Amino acid sequence: MQPTGLGIVGCGVVSDAYLTGAARSAIVEVVAVADMRPEVALAKAEKYGVAARSVEELLADPAIEIVVNLTVPLAHALVSRRAIEAGKHVYSEKPLGVTYAEGKALVDAAAAAGLRIGAAPDTFFGAAHQAVRYAIDEGRIGRVVAAAACFATRGMESWHPSPGFFFRQGGGPLLDIGPYPLTQLVNLIGPVERVTAIASQGFATRTVTSAPDAGQVIEVEIATTVNGALGFASGANVAFTTSWDIWRHTRLPIEIYGSEGTILNPDPNFFGGTPRLAIEGGDWQDLDTSRHPFGKPTRRTHLGLEVADYRMVGVLDMARAIATARPHRASGELALHVLEIMEALQRSSDQGRHITLETTCERPAAVPLGPDETVLGAG
Numbered sequence: 001m002q003p004t005g006l007g008i009v010g011c012g013v014v015s016d017a018y019l020t021g022a023a024r025s026a027i028v029e030v031v032a033v034a035d036m037r038p039e040v041a042l043a044k045a046e047k048y049g050v051a052a053r054s055v056e057e058l059l060a061d062p063a064i065e066i067v068v069n070l071t072v073p074l075a076h077a078l079v080s081r082r083a084i085e086a087g088k089h090v091y092s093e094k095p096l097g098v099t100y101a102e103g104k105a106l107v108d109a110a111a112a113a114g115l116r117i118g119a120a121p122d123t124f125f126g127a128a129h130q131a132v133r134y135a136i137d138e139g140r141i142g143r144v145v146a147a148a149a150c151f152a153t154r155g156m157e158s159w160h161p162s163p164g165f166f167f168r169q170g171g172g173p174l175l176d177i178g179p180y181p182l183t184q185l186v187n188l189i190g191p192v193e194r195v196t197a198i199a200s201q202g203f204a205t206r207t208v209t210s211a212p213d214a215g216q217v218i219e220v221e222i223a224t225t226v227n228g229a230l231g232f233a234s235g236a237n238v239a240f241t242t243s244w245d246i247w248r249h250t251r252l253p254i255e256i257y258g259s260e261g262t263i264l265n266p267d268p269n270f271f272g273g274t275p276r277l278a279i280e281g282g283d284w285q286d287l288d289t290s291r292h293p294f295g296k297p298t299r300r301t302h303l304g305l306e307v308a309d310y311r312m313v314g315v316l317d318m319a320r321a322i323a324t325a326r327p328h329r330a331s332g333e334l335a336l337h338v339l340e341i342m343e344a345l346q347r348s349s350d351q352g353r354h355i356t357l358e359t360t361c362e363r364p365a366a367v368p369l370g371p372d373e374t375v376l377g378a379g
Helices: 015-023 038-048 053-060 073-085 100-112 127-137 172-176 179-189 313-324 332-352 375-379
Strands: 004-009 027-034 066-069 090-092 116-118 142-153 192-200 205-207 218-220 226-232 237-243 255-256 262-267 276-279
Touching: 004 015, 004 053, 004 073, 004 313, 015 313, 015 375, 027 053, 027 237, 027 313, 053 073, 053 100, 053 142, 066 073, 073 090, 073 100, 090 100, 090 313, 100 116, 100 127, 116 192, 116 313, 127 179, 127 255, 127 313, 172 226, 172 332, 179 226, 179 237, 179 255, 179 332, 192 205, 192 276, 192 332, 226 332
Parallel strands: 004 027, 004 066, 066 090, 090 116, 142 237
Antiparallel strands: 142 255, 192 226, 205 218, 226 237, 255 262, 262 276
């Protein structure tokens, strides 16, 4: 089977992960990249041996079947809409849009055009997160009754080369970090029915300490700590925290509490790690992840950690799903539900009340067992 042609719009920091993922795959081939800064697109194209085009040229290229939208969040809806109007399937970086209305309009437009739309994160495909999914589906901890999720750091200004947009409208830890734990929670437990939250801003300004903008002062426009509670359709009650106001903490990324045991789920920002299981009051046991794909370390982070990073696997799954006429896992339906959860958390804080969600979604199909991307052809 010929690889599916991709066009990548947006050549910022995250594009390296996607281009690296595409280069090691037999399922897709990057035809061209584009960016509002032509010189940036050209540099990225030369690095990865692909073509650099204008956005207009990229969208008009018949060799491109899927457009991968890696622009900044405020541009996600505009670029995705243009791709749909050009007759392309779309896979967007998270979030799908910066508002639920934007996301719903995109999902509706894709459906009306008979096109696929999907969005990151695809980290829930990872070996660690699928091992947890399998354990829950096998009933190893009984019925999930509660959970807790936490993703808290000091923020982006100390390491990101252009952190300003993270602290403006469309940014913030909820929209930027929230999709990772929320998507994994939906993958594990199912859809959310209602939410409540308190959101706050820890600091009115941030001073950049990373190159090239070190010393720049950023006016913070968004909430930088959100504590919420999620009521799932299954009845599970989940505590949820995202923050960029915290230097250090000891809370784990995700803990799942069942009627017969507990599972500790590794950081959903990455694909790997070692989940741990305890049955009732027994000792912790490592869950075996070796049967699952997308778990071996692939790169070292800026903190020196070896992590599994398979960003692009959601696009690979979409390409195989299109070819085999099956649903893709990192779907528009899933991304829209997660986007509504995040918007509802902020609304709950603003309005001082519980918010009942309009959307629901099916849990994505579990990723089949196997060594690598070939499992995506199995359904």
